Amino acid sequence: MMTPSAPRAARDAPHVLIVGGGGTGGALAHDLTLRGLGVTLVERGEFTSGTTGRHHGLLHSGARYAVGDPDSAIECIQENTILRAICPGSFEENDGLFVAITDEDMAYYDDLVRGCKECGIPIQELNTDEALRLEPMLNPATKAAVRVPDGTMDAFRVPMRFLATAKHHGAQLFNYMEVLDLTTHDGAVTGALVRDQVTGNEGEIPADVVVNATGPWSGSVARMAGVDVPIVPSPGVMLAVRGRLCNMVLNRMHRSGDGDIIVPQRALSIVGTSSWTVEDPDDLDVPEDHVRRMWEEGAMLVPAVAEAGFRAAWSAARPLIGSRDADSGRELSRTFETIDHADEGVEGFVTITGGKATTLRGMAELCGDVICRKLSVDRPCRTRSFVTLPHTAYYADPERKLA
C-alpha cells in the first residue's frame, strides 16, 4: 500500500470550486488534489454538518441492498473494502449480523443469501446458538443469522481524514463560508458569491468548474444556476440509547423497514431508521411516533433496548435521486450520479449527488473523472490506494510530525 506524496497544484492548473463540505465534497477535494487540480471547498457550517455527520455510522456491507438494489450493493461492498485500507484504524471492524426473529423474516433468508453471493458480499450462515454466542443480548427468539462485513465508522472523523489529506496537499478548505449565489457569464457558471461567517464579509470566488456537492440541498443550489436536479430529500429518525448493547452491527432480516438496524457507537447503541420525504431539508421534524417505533423495533432485535436510557433522537435527510412522486423514499435507489449540466446548456457546473456515506470515495472518483474530461486533464484517480492522514491532521501544523 503506497502513500506517494502528491505535488501541489501548478499555478496554471484548472481551479475547481466545490460547494458542500460533507463526505462527498471532502472525498472529491482529496481526489482532485491528487490529480493536480487547484481546489477550493466551501461549506456553510462545520464540515459534515449537513447530512453526513448525522448517520448512524454504518460501514455498509451492501447486504441491505443485495436483494432490491444490486447496483448499490456492489458499490457498497467494493467501497467497504477500499475504505478499510485507506482509512486504517478508523472503524470498529466487528462485522454485522442479519437476524431472523419471525417466520416472515425467515422467508427472506434464501433471497438474502443468494443476493449477497451474486453481489460478491462474503457471508457466513449461523444458527441460533452461534448467533447468541456472538451477541448474547440478541432476542432469544432468534431463528437464524447471516454474518456480513458491516462495520462502524465515525461519521464525522472519516470524512475529516479526506479533508485533512486534501488540505495537506494544498486544497483551500473553508468551513463557515456560505454560498449566497452562483456567478454566471453568458450562461456559464463562473464561480460563487460567498459570505464568510467568520468575518461577516462577502466576496466572490471564481472557478473553472463549480461542483454542487450539497446532498439534500442539491436542488436549491442547482436552481442558482437555473437547472433542476431530481433530488428528493428523504429524512429518517434515529435514536441513541445508553449502553453498548452489541459489538456487531445488527440488522433485521427483511426488506428495508423502520427501525431495522442497531449500530454500536462507543458506549451508545443507535437504532435506526425511518423514512419520509420533504421539500426543505433545513426544516426537519423529529416525529414522536417515529421515535417510538425505534424503541419498539430496536427492542425486537435486542430486548434490552426497552430498558435503556435515552441519549438523543434526531433526523437526517438522505439525498435520494428520483422522481418527486415517491411517497416514502424507500422506493428510490441509493445509487449515486454525476450530472454535467453542460448537457443542459450550462457550462462550468457539475452536480454529484445521491449515494451513501460508505460510497464517498467512489462518488468522488466518478465525479473526478467527469471533471477531468471537461477540463481536458488527463490524470487518473489515485484515491483507491492512497492512505489518508489521521483526522487530527486537519488541525495540525503541516511541519509537525504525524503519527
Next chain:
Amino acid sequence: MSERPGPTGAAPGEHRDERGPVLRKGVGVPTSGWFDPRGRALGGFAFAANRVTGLGLVFYLYLHLGVLSLLLRGEGSWSDFLRIATSWAFLSLDVLLILGILYHGLNGIRVALVGSGIVADRQRALWWSLGVIGTIALVVSASHIYGSR
C-alpha cells in the same frame, strides 16, 4: 480570491489563521480564571477554597508576626493586645482561622493522596470522610475557645 471586499476590507477566508479572543472563566483579570463563582462542580469548589484558605493563612502568618512584634514594645502594649484578643469578635476570628487551617490541611491530605495516584478514584469518599473529621475537630476547638472565655 475576492473581487468584492467586505466592510472591513478583508476578503472571505482572510484572518482565519489569526488567534481569536479566548474566553476565560473567573472574574475580571485572566489570572483569576480559577476563581469562578458560576458553574463549578464539587472538585472545582474544593480547589478554589484551597487557594483562598492558602492565601488567608499566608496573610494570617504576617499578621501573627506583626502581633508578636508587639512584645518588643514591652508588657504594656502586649496587655492591650490581650484585652482585644479575648473579645467575642476576636475569638470568632480565631474559630475562622481554625476552620481555614483544618480545611486547608485536610483537603491538602486528600489532594496529596489522590494526586500521587495512591487513591486516585475515591476522592468523593475522601472528601466526605475528611470533612466529617474536620467538622468534629472544628466543633471541639470552637467549644474550647468560646468556653475559655
Next chain:
Amino acid sequence: MSTMGTRRFRVYRYKRGDPGWRFDLFVVPVGARTTVLEALRWVQRHLDGTLALRHSCLHASCGTCGVQVNGREALACVTPVEDLGATITVEPLANIPVLTDLVVDMREFVDRFPDEIAITRRSEPLPGAEPPEGIDAYERFEDCIECGLCLSACPVSATSDGYFGPAALAAAQRLLEEPRGVDPERILGWADDPLGAWRCHAAFECTAACPSNVRPAERIMALRGALGRRAG
C-alpha cells in the same frame, strides 16, 4: 416542533474585525424535548442567518457542539432546554480561541495531544460473548470524542495556556493502559513535564464536565502514579 412556550437566549456573538464581543437576545419557541442546539438552529434559520454554530452528529458522538450553557460546559445537542430557566446564556468554550460566535478554533486543543494517539481500542466484552471467526477481539472507539469540555472546565487551563490539559493527558494514560504498539517510555517522557501531568491541581472539573465517561482526572492521577514509580 410542538410549542410549549418560549425562552430567552442570550448568545455570545463575535466576528473577526469586531472591536469586541457582545450578547444578542433571541426569543425562541420551545417544546418539551427541544435541545439547546435545536433552539439555536431555529434562531439561525428564522432570526439571524449569520449566527455560526458547530455541530455534526446530533447525538453526542462527534464532540463538535461543545458550548457553555449558563456557565457550565455541555454538548448543545443533548442538553434539553426544559430545566434551564427563563433566560439561557450560551457562550463558546473557555480556554480555546474563538473563531466566530459560538465556534471555537480546535487547533490548539488538538495540538496538545501526543503524536501517537489511537482512536480504537478493545471493546468491553458483553457477558459470554465471543467474537466471530477471523476476528481476534471485538474493538470499539475510545470514549474521548475530543469535545474540549474538559479543557474549558479546567481552572488550571484558565490561567495557563501551555498546560497539556485533561483530554491529552487522559489519552496518554489510555496508551499506558492499552499500548497498541506504542512505547510506554515515550508516553511517560512526554507527560513528565511541568506543564504536563504535574500541572494538574486535582480540581476534578474535567471529570465532572466530560460527557463521555473518560474520567480524565482519575487518569491524570494514575499517570502521576506511573511517573512516580518510574522515577523510584
